Amino acid sequence: MIKVCKFGGTSMADGVNMARIRSILDRDPARRYIVVSAPGKRYSGDTKVTDLLYETARDVKERGHVGDAYAKVCERFQSIAHELGLTLDADALLSECARDIERENSAEFAASRGEYLAGRFMAEYLGVPFLDARDIVRFTANGRLDACTYGLVREALKGIPKAVVAGFYGADGEGNIRTFTRGGSDVSGAVVARAVHADVYENWTDVSGFLACDPRIVPSPAGISALSYKELRELSYMGANVLHSEAIFPVREADIPIRIKNTFRPDDEGTVILPSSRYRPRARPVTGIAGMKNFTVIFLEKSLMNAEIGFAYRVLEVLLRHNISFEHMPSGIDTMSFVIESGQLEGGLLDTVCEEIRAAVAPDRMNVFSDVALIAVVGHGMSRNVGIAARLFAAIARTGVNVRMIDQGSSELNIIVGVDNENYERTMRAVYEEFFKN
Ligand code: ASP
DSSP, X not given: OOEEEEEOTTTTSSHHHHHHHHHHHHTOTTEEEEEEOOOOOSSTTOOOHHHHHHHHHHHHHHHSSOOHHHHHXXXXXXXXXXXXXXXXXXXXXXXXXXXXXXXXXXXXXXXXXXHHHHHHHHHHHHTSOEEOHHHHOEEOTTSOBOTHHHHHHHHHHTTOSOEXXXXXXXXXXTSOEEEOSTTTXXXXXXXXXXXXXXXXXXXXXXXXXXXXXXXXXXXXXXXXXXXXXXXXXXXXXXXXXXXXXXXXXXXXXXXXXXXXXXXXXXXXXXXXEEOGGGOOOOSOSOOEEEEEEEEEXXXXXXTTGGGSTTHHHHHHHHHHHTTOOOSBOOBOSSEEEEEEEGGGGTTTHHHHHHHHHHHHHOOSEEEEEEEEEEEEEEOGGGGGOTTHHHHHHHHHHHTTOOOOEEEEOTTSSEEEEEEEGGGHHHHHHHHHHHHHOO
């Protein structure tokens, strides 16, 4: 049994938390490969080491040398070394990193040093080898993960019973350090899990897994004990953020489950994310509800639209011309709507797009609704259950909210409901009540 464990920024925030990690690892010998983030916030209002390092990169660009931000990075690592009683020469390591950051003069390089140092410290503390991601995680020239990484990681870990790998970064073919997008140590963990054919990818964070609804809207919502990769994709794209969205792909392809665990409550079960083939939906038809505000809906109506060849194509051409992506495209026989994140239409672009659509397809009617919120009701259980949509819309109707748009994914895995921004919270609560309190 091999478990790959990734520990996030809060779990790595200080020496006390890193000691918690050691006891988590001691409890289970299958926890063999550890992927670490840079130290995150110790308390609200604190600054993440990664943010200090981006600031350091700006200092180097402007003045040619590291400044106050790097001094704070040093303090963080020095106190970790002190708390853990490490014997490595932290000062020498930190000075060497400062020189490297000044020489490389690259934001990605500077940011990567958080994970590099965290990995070095953790490996020393656990008494296991440290693997520099620079040597084993390969990026393509355009910043994507190169598939040769899996072979490199597998080779490097062959015969090594336990090791620490730095998350978040790697190097391109020329040896330049590259990073994933923010929160990318989740991706590194998934990559290592796949490379070593792990039985499970444990992602240790500061929450006990996914919740069925946003806790800022519904107080103490139910936890989700299991969900499928597909459900996770729908929920995280609609704002349920526990895991980096790209972390799913490496492990999903290799059929490896992800378990989200809480470093601060290690006995909590957390959430397991399973490939659809292994996932058994529970009695509850809805697994989770997520949502986001601020979408714009462009609604078009034209008689005999269904017979007009290329109608949608011509509208999409307008969006393409302006590099605008759309989220959903619900349609009726003579109607079609395009749901677009409003931020993409700022600065007068909405008017331009509407004019161009009018010129391209001459609709009989065109309405624009701004300030629309989308709510995704997600669950495999919905597809075999009669009457779920009826319950959903009856619950929304009872709160007196007008539904602006409905879209059901063809897999019947989700129903998306559009309401006015101002009704977002009310609707979320009503839907949660209906499916989780009854
Ligand atoms: N340290 C990086 C960040 O703050 C990556 C990570 O923690 O996953 O974004």
